[in-house]
Amino acid sequence: MLHISPEDIASIRNVCGQEVVDELLRQGEKYGWSELRLRRPLWTATGSSYTGAVLLAASVAPPPHQLVIKVIPAGAPAREVLAHTEALDAAPEFSRNHLVGQPCSPLDLPDGRTVMFQEVAGDSLLDATPSGSLVREEQNQVVTTVVRGLLTEWNEATLRHAVPVQMKVSEFLHRELADLWTSGGSLQAFGRGLGVLGPSLPWLYSDGMRVPNPYLLVKDAHPALADPTIPVLRALGHGDLHLDNILVPRLEKVAQPHLYRLIDMCTFSKNADLGRDVATLLLSTLVPHVNHRHELPPDQRHALLRFIVDPDASHRADIVPGAAARVAAVRDTAREAMRRWRDPWDVQFLLSLTVTALRFTTYTNISEAGRTWFARLAAHASGEVLARTQVKDAGARPPVLEPGRDTFTMAGFGQAGSAGRDRQTDFVPDQEPRRRRWQTETGVRDDRAVVGFGPHHTVVAVDGEGGIRRWTASGDPLPGTSGRSPRQRLGHQSLVASLTHSVVVARPKELEIVHFPQAGGTFRSPPVPLQNGDHFLVTSGGDVFATHDRKHLTVRDYEDGAPIEALPCPPSMAASAVSIDASVVAMARSREVHIHRRGRPPLRRSVSNSIPHLRNKILQMMTPDPGLQLAVSPSGSHVGCVTFEEVVVWSTDDGREVYRRRLTDREADEALGAKWMRLVCTETGTLFWLRRGRLSTPTIDGGTQLRQSGTYADIAIARDGTLIAMLSTEGRLEVWDL
Template sequence: MHRGAGGEARLALRSHRVRPTIQSIPPSRDAPPWQAGHLPNPPDEGLQVDIPPEDVELIQEACGGEFVEELRRQGRDVGWTELRLQRPLWTTPGSSYTGAVLLPVLVAPPPRQLLMKVIPAGAAGREASAHVEALDAVPAFSARHLVGQPYPARVLPDGRTLMFQEVAGAGLVHVTPAGSLLPQEQNQVVEHVVRGLLADWNEAGLEKAVPEQLTVSRFLTRALGDVWTGGGSLQAFGRSLGVFAPSSPWLYSDGMRLPNPYLLVQGGHPAHADPAVPVLHGLGHGDLHLDNILVPSREKVVQPQEYRLIDLCTFSKRADVGGDVATLLLSALVPHVDHPQELPPDQRHALLRFIVDPDASHRADIVPSAAARVTAVRDTARAVMHGWGDPWDVQFLLSLTAVALRFTTYTKISSAGRTFCARLAAHACGEVLARTQEGGVAARPPIADRDRDSFTIVGFGQGGSRTPDFVPDQGPRGRRWHTETGVRDDRAVLGFGPDHTLVAVDSEGGIRRWTVDGDPLPGADGRSPRQRLGHQSLVASLTHSVVVARPKELEIVRFPQEGGVFRLPPVPLRNGDHFLVTSGGDVFATHDTRRLTVRDFHDGAPIEELPCPSAMAASAVSIDASVVAMARSREVHIHRRGHPLVRWTVANSIPHLRSPLLQMITPDPGLQLAVSPSGSHVGCVTFEEAVVWSTQDGREVYRRRLTDREAQEALGAKWMRLVCTETGTLFWLRRGRLSIPTVDGGTQLRQSGTYADIAIARDGTLMATLSTEGRLEVWDL
């Protein structure tokens, strides 16, 4: 689902009715825990904790070599003589999304089935103490709906935390994450959870609560926290939509004029009021998506009233009371909106309005299961909070705004799903302002032009024309997965295909495919003759196809949905000097240094032709070839469909050969070009400088002279590639080393070995790298 999903979705845990005090034990041996009162009796120093050798090996693999002794020490402290992994293993040892290691264990005495959790150091490491706070907050609710820690958590010398949680009922088999239930079962569960959060967990606190007056901007910045202040993917996605500052204060969703939610978070914009609203605080889970709710079954019948909440590392005693409800609603809606393409406009608009301003007429255009999901969450919360009435509605809309913006940072949601969340934030903000200004709901702007739409990613065939702000240093944030391809080919090529797939093509045209989560897909064997020198293959972005350039012909290989491999008849090239342009995706292009030909991926047929500049040195095209860049040694030509040709000059000379006399007798040096997927930016790196232009208005947005070392490392033809992101950041692969040349002085990224190729997904959220040794890695951007 989203970034928070899947962490502990399969844990079947519950609390005991009688729970001992839980405290972290520091690694220091100066104050033994039993002397501090943490345990009733001192441990027997002669006690030995038996762990089978095969389990020791698995635990060491998952947790590190020195961890087993810490585990034995913990066992001696609580009186165990035996600890073993549950067999068959309930789940493969591994990490949750926070990096926590989860292992089911059996211990004795007394005999118990437990879940062992090893939490990394840092912010996630507060989970044990946060969990204790949550258990102590409302004991009656905790006994029914939270999970217990029967033994003290232990802070390990390396900063990690070791904790144990109990297993529900008869075992791990009969408990299911809510996200895996049938739709009707999910609706029953979310109704019980929402009612439990507001009527049980927060009942006593709300009876004594005094609302805090907060401005809209203050509420949103507080709710978003470091997701907003840290910038990163939240602001980058806003830029990709063209709606992040500087931008218009008003946006349009299906023609309805709405306030720009990004500017409302910033506050202080003269076009928008920043009203103060009453806000209720209370106990909050902090990350209450469906997979953090476990539901037991009895005789294979789901028991929704016996739900358990897990993963309480974000628990707070002073949370926005609407935050958990809004998170639950969005996580329940993600399956309805998380698709490669957005919902049809009428369905999308009806669903958005039904969430923020329900009207019975909306139901006709909404999928019934989606409408039922919204009703199960929204109406249940409204019924419980009926005594607070209108102020609750406003607070919930603000909570929905903050949560929707946070969901735009979740890279496991498709671009269309994240765009839906951005739309929802704007609609919810519009309702807040309409309900808090003089004139009330009647002040809401009407729909003026249904064809007007601000929420369109630029240039992806959806009619957008805005250019995101230039961001010089967008870089990999974390590795998603990696694998060994088994092919050591320094001429292999990478590319992202449709439906979140990744493709590698070796120098003989052999094709290997994966999902972006690492699951292998059917591929195809290569054949002779080998492909042309350099990066002479390209992966399609709309169909499961690959084009490979061989001497005097092109080969197009398809992977039909029904399975198998289909090779089209070869596409002949006019002469041996015809080359494949190694960018594009919806279409592809070739050139013979005289004319550049845009071709259909269906059969290689020509679509349009453009004249090449004389002595052409480099070329690149956008995904749909609406922007084409071609260059001579010191002049870049930018063709933007429907606009006049733009020419830019660049400095370019080889190090140590820069005197006028030497330049007269040496060949003109080459250069590298890149166009961002939508065509919003064009980048160029010569032997002297790095330059980026915005194609919307033709202006230069970045220029920097290269250092001598950068220029010298650019000499050569192997393992070279220039890639431009949607925000204008350049990634430069030179001699197998990856850097970001759009940062002053250049930034060399850390890597192991040398890279044969790199690729960026069309929505700009992922990067893939392929080493010359065959190691494939996928990174979040």
């Protein structure tokens, strides 16, 4: 009969319940035990794994030996007993050396729980320690040894006879995430929190780079995203191989990596993604570097992302040595072990990183900043997969992955010095011309021609003499009117109303407002006088329009140009822009942007600005302050600015900077000029920059030049942000979906 002391019975009852006591007493004789004593001082580990299992250390006799009693909750965790048995049988030699045995058969409790008995890893509860508790150098030795063991010793027989399975990327991701995705729980909830789980966001911006939306890659094959087929190796896998699931014994207080033991085998599979354990182990070593307490600076966060998915010595130079060493210890060891299958392995491992990073976004013991970093890592890793598997001229545009600094930021990260701010914008969706709706020849070959959107997606082109041509949303001609002398006072000095069929044209001394009533014909309001040479039309807006005389910016009604409100201009104003209803007005000096928000305090932001080749301080003192360009999104949600040095975007909701990068030398040189120049901003903060007739998106991939035929005189975005119109200098008008 098994004897358990009253003190130990009370301890077991308090931690595990009376049912465990009863079953141990009932079954102890079957095991041949006459005595069971708990280790003193009491050794317990409550909730030590995500299953919520309880562990107790005990000594039993005869024969005298130590073991671990593990009480496993009912439900899915109860599979651990069967999974552990399968793992022990799958590779017996590896199991003897690196797993923990089950010296006794398990006990099934009436309430559905299971009592499992395990050998003591490394034969000692004092000398064996989780690898997560080791110092950095010892951890690196352990992960190197474990990764090599996983891919060679444990899976040697499996890989010797393995045949790769051909899988679509979306199929792989969906299979590996399985119930975590289909349940619609915390994984999808975090994606919704980032604002990237909608069907219209196939491309995202993170760290100044264009990357695919990993959530859509899992959800389904999206038409804007490639879904290549890759060869996948499946083999034995632990399934949850973080640092604390690797126990390492010590000899004379020195860790013995080659004697490691793997524990918590409840997620073991004989048909697992070969890269999952390696990816899980790698990312678990990086959690301390991305959690709030030890969070890396923005440049290092980005460099770490890129170093993981696309090894580069320049990235390593920007990372703290400890983090770089951890990445190399895992990744390089795995690549060496898989050297005969290197290229396919690299792609599969990137997908394993994508899956594992998304899984890490559901772990509540990781800070929100850390979980967001893992979401960004998933995007970067999947972007590398698409880039490495792209087929030339294969329709969907692949991501252009170039190193860059933190720009559009993720929740909880922000720019340097932003700690403590509220939740921030995360990924920013890609907006670019996607599908051409229609095009026509306007007959307007004028470098001062302007294009704009009127009500109901009508399109209007205005030539340099104020001649107006109009089209319906489907491209059918509408009545217009011819121009007259004198010509517009400056290029782009026309504006199309968004709520009424009206156009305002700036002449040398007056504003001309032309209306097109629904009954037909043309009606001109009385001219609005301008102070000669000192009054300008602000060439943005829509519901209303604005003018300024460098002292005051005046918001006006389209009906007759009557003033609605006036705002003071900053001294030496260089640029201005307004939202469609003028609820947000941006005005700038050479190096300072003033943002007026109706009903809220104004914002003031600094920018860097100096002309290329004149960046010597003495030369700057001898030359006039350089100008810049401003844009406000239709609703006023974002303000964009391009100087001769940098491009910046701010959110007007909370005033934070969501994008900033330096211009390349070529961009800065091409910004010198006044002809065929325009900056517009979408609701997402994406900028379209027309410079010298060439259209680019300076917030995409560090500045992406869009394909086009010829040069453009002007561009415009519809009031609802769904369409973009481009008017070429040769008179061709194109309307595209955004």
